[in-house]
Amino acid sequence: MGAKLKLPSSTLFIWLIISTCALTIFYSKLVPSSSPPLVPCNLFAGKWVIDPNRPRPIYDETCPFHRNAWNCLRNQRDNMEVINSWKWVPEDCELNEIDPLEFMGVMRDKRIGFVGDSLNENFLVSLLCILRVADTGAKKWKRKGAWRGAYFPKFNVTVAYHRAVLLAKYQWSEGDEVKGVHRVDVDIPAKDWEDIGGFYDILIFNTGHWWGYDKFPKESPLAFYQGGKPIVPAPDMLEGLQIVVKNMAAYIQKEFPKTLKFWRLQSPRHFHGGDWNQNGSCLFDKPLEDSELDLWFDPSYNGVNKEARVINELIIKALQGTDIEVLDLTHLSEFRADAHPAIWLGKKDAVAVWGEDCMHWCLPGVPDTWVDILWQHVHYRLGQPVPENKHVV
Structure with missing residues (x-):
């Protein structure tokens, strides 16, 4: 009988490793990944860089979805060309500017919803004006309890x-010891969005800008209820905020299990010399320096713009354990003291009545960068290829 060929044990071991790796690669090509790839870098850490050759904004003052006070081009705000020459550059990756046609192709037959306060509306208007470039037949849309929105017939896309x-649900109630209270049912969503389950494919939430004593002074405070009964001991305002966010996050998890969910953190204010009702101003012609940010926003300095970081910390804790992705747009926006409507509000007596607007943002402007970041995160969450860096002109 012929002798059998025997391989050394070390050689056999190497061949087993090679064959195992080959089979793993082979089957990985056949079986798709069970989850989309994560965004490979931090888009929220970086710096603003002036780019004088940057293409003009993707939309202008003629967009029909503008809100008058934010339409800084029509209101002839100073330095709009410079404001839109600044580009956000992340530290270790590239932020790709949105291509409206590509976005609409991916979003075809889908619906996108924003839920929250006027800073989410600021975000929405930017997105609507950008997407209208891909479908000029877009029509105003207001159904399903939506405050405002648009329908894009060319792609069957709704954004509202x-x-x-x-x-959470809140309502005014007369009181005895005080003028009255705003009753907040921490476990019941506001009626404006309680019935939208199953309608939207993507939802972007926010809250925080109304959680202050300027909106709810001590003579007409917030009173928190859960299960129809007052919470005892009564939470203060920020404790109530955290309870509301935790309850709303649980509701969102339950009611929107298949929806792609985002939570946008605070948009920082830039009132200088006093709060909005104390002659605070934001007549700046360039972004803040990195070394200035803590002086403006660190709570330890007790400045008028400190609430963004305080509220962010509470919201992040309340969202732990959920699949709601956080869009931390705060830091990149902190630099842009130069990009608010300020005194250019479109109405003659607006500043005398309301003061300068150092909270909302000019459009086009900083919210367009928020849209670029949202777009890149949506791409990754849907498992799409990395979008190319295009800019429609």
Whole structure:
């Protein structure tokens, strides 16, 4: 009988490793990944860089979805060309500017909803004006309890905003010891969005800008209820905010299990020299320096713009354990003291009545960068290829 060929044990071991790796690669080509790839870098850390050759904004003052006070081109705000020459550059990756046609192709037959306060509406208007470039036949849309929105017939895409400033249900009740209270049912969503389950494919939530004593002074405070009964001991305002966010996050998890969900953190204010009702101003002609940010926004300095970081910390804790993705747009927006409507509000007596607007943003402007970041995150969450860096002109 012929002798059998025997391989050394070390050689046999190497061949087993090679064959195992080959089979793993082979079957990985056949079986798709069970989850989309994660965004491979932090788009929220970076710096603003002036780019004088940057293409003009993707939309202008003629967009029909503008809100008058934010339409800084029509209101002839100073330095709009410079404001839109700044580009956000992440530290270790590239932020791709949105291509409206590509976005609409991916979103075809889908619906996108924004739920929250006017800073989410600011976000929405930017997105609507950008997407209209891909479908000029877009029509105003206001159904399903939406405050405002648009329908894009060319792609069968709906984008809408549901105004719910506290997210939870609240209503005014007369009081005895005080003028009255705003009753907040922390476990019941506001009626503006309680019936939208199953309608939207993507939802972007926010709250926080109404959680202050300027909106709810001590003579007419918030009173928190759960299960129809007052919460005892009574939470203060920020404790109530955290309870509301935790309850609303649980509701969102339950009612929108298949929806792609985002939560946008605070949009920082830039009032200088006093709050909005104390002659605060934001007449700046360039972004803040990195070294200035803590002086403006760190709570330890007790400045008028400190609430963004305080509220963010509470919201992040309340969202832990959910599949709601956080869009931390705060830091990149903190730099842009130069990009608010300020005194250019479109109405002659607006500043005398309301003060300068150092909270909302000019459009086109900073919210367009928010849209670019949202777009890139949506791409990854849907398992789409990385979008190319295009800019429609």
